[in-house]
Amino acid sequence: MREARAPLVTLIAFMMSSMAAASQPLVQLRGVALTLESAAGAVNILRGVDLDIGASETLAITGPSGSGKSTLLAVLTGLERPSAGTVTVAGHNLGTMDEDALALFRRNTIGIVFQSFHLIPTMTALENVAVPLELAGNKDAFAVAGASLEAAGLGPRMGHYPSQMSGGEQQRVAIARAFAGAPALVIADEPTGNLDTNTGAAIVDLMFSIQASQHTALVLITHDRTIAQRCDRIIHMQDGRAVPATKVT
């Protein structure tokens, strides 16, 4: 059974906005700011970010630690609400959506790859990849998940639990999970941060090859210049602001 809770209205709004999506860039950020109240006073984490990302574009985000890169992705995926500005992804204005609508939006539109993998420890590789498909009500969830694991070169490891796999293997599973539902947008937060250089390179190759075959937009946070160079565009975060950076060829 799928989540039957989303009210009909949300569903209709969702379909209408999906149709509107064609004429716009996939992601549109306007004046996005995030201020968090903390014990030490207000912290301005994002200070007015404007950003467009086209469908099937690849974008690298670089910047010093603490500059707000991860926070930007959290806002982009609807996991964090900005205190000002608008975020539009695939035609959805995230600011107007309630929590359930955001969940629906994520399961249909977005895939995420984390630096520390975040596989569900009680589930096998196959089940981990199947979860978003199951959430989306895909009847062939396991078949599709199996195929994406094969594509990620993990065919023989499908029945293994995360604790039985190396970091690189876990990240492959995470990538398979992010791409399995053919989302319009995949974001990855330092996907190679916890891996050695060789393994990291293989992971990045995998992501780019799937991205290319599925025409997915890919947003990638990285400290690694060579990886950033492989993207269509690079932006640089500095003190909560996004600055376009030039690609060196």
Place this chain on the structure above:
Amino acid sequence: MAVPLALRLAARELRGGLTGFRVFIAALALGVGAIAAVGSLSASVVSELQNNARAMLGGDAEVTLTARPADDAELAFFDATSAQVSVVHDLRSMARNGDGTVMLVELKGVDDVYPLFGQMTLTPSQTLDDALAMRDGVPGAVAEAELFSRLALGLGDRVFIGDIEVELRAVIGVEPDRTAGVMALGPRLMVSAATLDSTGLVRMGSLLETRYRFALDPAADPAVWLDDLNAAFPQAGWRASEYTSAQPALQTFVDRLGTFLTLVGLTALVIGGVGVGNAVRSYLAGKTATIATLKSLGATGGLVFQIYFWQVAVLAAIGIVLGLIAGALTPLVVTPLIGDALPVAPGFSLYWLPLGLAAAYGALTATAFALWPLAQAREVPAAGLFRAIVSPVRRWPRTPYVILTAGAILALIGLAIFGTGNPWLGAWFAAATLGGLVAFRLVAFGVMGGLLALPQIRRPSLRLALASLTRPGTATGSVMMSLGLGLSVLVSVALLDANLTRQITEQLPDQAPAFFFIDIQPDQVDAFDATVMAVPGVIELSRLPTLRGRVVAINGTEIGTNTGEHHDHWFVHSELGFTYATTMTDGTVLTDGQWWPAAYDGPPAISLDSSVAEQMAIAVGDTVTFNILGRDIVAQVANLRRVDWQAMGINFSVIFAPGALENAPQIHVASAVVDAGAEDAVFDAVTETFTNITAVRVRDVIERATGLLEKISTAVRAISALTLGAGVLVLAGAIAAGRRGRVYDSVILKVLGARRIDVLKVHLLEFAVLGLITGIVAAATGTLAAWAVVRFAMDGDWLFDVPAVVGSAGGGMVLVVILGLAGTWRILGQKPAPVLRAT
């Protein structure tokens, strides 16, 4: 059909095993099991009482007369209206063996149709008629095992009663109408009616009960029959009852005890509920990252809630079912163990109502405690995943969950009040339990605040121990709350027990009689007095003549015809004992009127108990008509007298002035105050000289009474111990949940150079402080609760029993320390390296 997604994901999560949920399951199983066991046991006893009501009464209906046998008109009515009549005589008497050892027995003479209902079982197996028959000129008798052992007799031996000897032919196994719960002063000795007649014990005025038992026409309604009987003989003065309403006192008692124990079990369940909540909370804390991940993959908060709700529901169901199985099987195990203490021997069967109630209590408790952390879990912010720090949410859940939790708590309270059949007691318990939980929570807050506010402590081990108790996220508060409440239940039960026991034993008047003697014949009076007074150590002997009869009219208005407000008072509807006296005994306090002169020879006059006079609205100068052995005597009330019934001497509500009763058939009763060392000599002297006089030793009576009380208090203590058991489970859960932090701490300590003994000392101090504070607060609250019950519910004098408090609270504290150390023992051996590598 496809399994719903929430269930599928829940099942995947549960594959990991039940670790961390053992306490959860155990706490629910313990509480539900206790309630189910108590409910099943009391239901089985009550239903057995109902099934055996006829046999226990001895007939469809029974009429008991004490002062006289039934007259011809009454006998004619009995014969005409019933299918069969059986007559049984009961009296207390002394039985003696050949060596002269004497003991009090409950003597019963039965006719040849006895028992009308139920089956008598004898060892060796034989019919009752055979056993009681005359053989070689000696009548037979059967007796309970106690008589054989106390008199050192075997089968075939002879025992003397009154003027004759009888041969013991069998041991009584089951006597269907031997109602337990009615105070028996000695073992049963049963003979035939003819044998009883020949003992010479049955004389005019003997304290003999004659019971007529009736088998009615199967179509007849016993209650209707009884009404007809009383309508036909309004003045008979008998005690009459029919089987459908004969046992309610015993049933009510069993029901009450069952209700009380159910509520104690419910308290254990609620205390365990704290552990349930903690287990869910710590399980979900471990699932925070998974929950966040699910959300990042597009799971709604509702789905997250469902996934974990189902897991908790399945585990709760396991705990509840385990509890129900244990509870349902308990009668099977317990009945043989406590068989003697039960009024009946119930067979095994399943009682769905108590099991259903126990399951409902379990489900509601689980809901009340688990819903909150479950609802908090759905609020886990997934954005934390980007920073690898996802922390559990502590904020107030959404309104629907708050309402549901409140609903579960209210339903639990409602079920405690209305599901147990005693709303007041239920309400009391609910208030006390909730109040206790809240109070202990507040105390825990206060204590932890106090510990934090302590100035810097020099001793490192104590400082570390206190730090461990007060660190953020510690379960100290809930452990104190549940252990404390469990312990205070135990303290108050111990105190109540001590109070009850002392009320029976120590609150006897200083000069309480050691003996009561009954059935002293008028011609034995002088010899009796001389015999008793001749024994050294007799301090005081008081003897009074006594007659039996009943009140038939007050101020000329007949009782039977007057259905006024006092119609139901024992003074007018049961048989009374009277005495007569010339002078006022020492210490008598007259509240109205004058005592008669020593040489009184006027018309019949009486002195009346002032409280009876008040209740019956009788004043000095009014007349009361008595029927004594068939003769009506109209007596004027000369004075009112305050009677202290607790003084334990012989006393009567009605004392006649001289002149009215001297010549009527009568017996004397006496009481003797005796030095403890002289009791045996007095007993021997009286029983050797007078075979018909029954000597009741007060010490034995008290022993029998406290024996019954002890059985009940053992049951109460056993169930109450479960409340502490539930508290201990909460402690165990907290230790298990805090294990990781503890391991880490102790490893750090070791790295810094601490020896094992130092780590042990920290743990020891931690649990000692926890146990000490909890024990002190529990002792105080438990005492307060017991005091309130004694003062307000039992209206008694309060006795503070130090050993009871110290024993239960101190025992509880020691238990906390031992269990705490046992739970952390393995941590001591932990090698530092692997732990450090893993973090």
